[in-house]
Amino acid sequence: MKFIHLSDLHIGKRVNEFSMINDQKYILEQILNIIANEEINAVIVSGDVYDKSIPAVEAVTVFDDFLTELATKDIPTLIISGNHDSPERLGFGSKIMQNNGVHIYSVFDGELHKLKIDDVNFYMLPFVKPIMVRRFYPEVETYEDAVRTIIENTDIDKSQKNVILSHQFITKTGAETMRSDSESVSVGGLDNIDISVFDDFDYTALGHIHRPQSLSEKVRYCGSPLKYSFSEAKYDKTVTIVDADDFSVQTIPLKPLHDMRMIKGSIENILSKEVINAADSDDYLHITLTDKDNIIDAMDKVRSAYPNVMQLEFERDMKGNTKGVYEATGVGTKPDNELFYDFYKLQNGVEIDSEKAELVDSILEEVKEN
Ligand SMILES: [Mn+2]
Structure with missing residues (x-):
């Protein structure tokens, strides 16, 4: 069986005041075509479905159309919440939708939910903060404690095939997780979690980081389907397809409406x-x-x-330069202190004040004396 790994759709996002809604509609249609052509058996969305906790009507409509199309084709869809989603709003109607193969797990209720499709167990972990997990496990302090504790308290049969969906900031010692400007960074940077928390899984389908990258052979960020900042301009977007026979990963390039x-x-x-x-x-x-x-x-x-x-x-x-001041003039004819004043003006855009000028003069004198 093959599944497609998606994340960070950010439907409804505006980039530099430009609405991305037509670009998103276009890319989701392209993804639906890929799903059909590649004979995909399940669709995974690892969080940040919407850009805002209260998505605009047009954003909800676009995602509704996408889910309806998948449900019509009988392709099961698994969705977790990301840090941009409102867990409760994303989860609206999820119990009813389950009957149509749409599985949304967005509010953490103390358990890691499992869904079996073919011979693969999919564990769904919505985006969690330590405070959300402390209700169930009071000893949890950090993000890493939170995720580790949830997994440790889940009965995972390692003789079976196991996949986990997660939307967190995962790092690996000795390697840098490549971020871009369109992700929201948590203040203080204490949100990182070591990759080893996912050691028990055959594949970890991550969301949160917008640049596609594999942190290891079995832990991967699929990236956002569109570029959402100029820091991503050089990196083309892809979708990730995983073959659950051997958990081999294949990527297919996406062509945006506007690059x-x-x-x-x-x-x-x-x-x-x-x-x-x-x-x-x-x-x-x-x-x-x-x-x-x-x-x-x-x-x-x-x-x-x-x-x-x-x-x-x-x-x-x-460069902060004012027009015309691009090169030093008078080198060799001007005294050293005046050259330094020019340099100061070039750097700062204002004349040096008398106090600093005196300091420069005395330092230069000292240097010459020695
Ligand atoms: Mn995101």
Whole structure:
């Protein structure tokens, strides 16, 4: 049997004030086609179905259509909540939907729920915080304690095939879990859990991190189906398909309605036919202009060629430079302290004050004396 591993749909998300709803509808239709073509037997969604705890009507409609299509085709769908979902709202109607093969487990009730499909046991762990688990296991302090305790108190028959769905921040000593800007990071960074908590499972279907990556041969983040920040611009999205015979993993690339790209150049270069026609000009873009002079109505100009510019930036602003101050002048003729004042102005955008100037002067004198 084969299952498809999805997570972090974030339906209803807005990226830089652009609604992603049409992009999400488009990508979910593509995923439905993959499910049909690959003869997938079960669908897993490892959390962050919605972007907001109270999703917009259009977001609920998009997900409803997706689930209805799967239920019509008799493909069981397993869903856990992520940190963005409201557990109670996502779980609405879940008992009724079970009869149609839609299994939503979003509110942690003290137990790790199991669902058997063919010869595979799927354990469903909704996103948990220590405080949610402490109700059942008062000794739990950290995120890792929480997940470890839940699994330790579950009877897992290791002679069978076991898969777990989880939406947490999993790390492995000696390797870095690659994050991106579109995930919400918990304050203090104490949410990480060591990969060893999942040692008993043949496959761990993770959600939460948006960049697809395997932490080990059997522990994997499938990533979000769309790029949700420019930090992901370089990394194309995929879906993960797992064959439960041997738990081998296959990825299939996704083609978004609009790609997210970063381009850089002078306005003349950016608006040249060659550059406009080099890729889809409807893509979501971050444009960096390298021009040294001011450009009047720069956003209007670039939008005339690229309607979906999300961010426009001037390279010189990024360096914090004021126009014209790019190189030191008078090296060899100016006294050292004046060169330092110029350097200070270049770095900070303001003149050095007299107190700091005196300090610089005295340090330079001391250096010369020695
Ligand atoms: Mn997420």
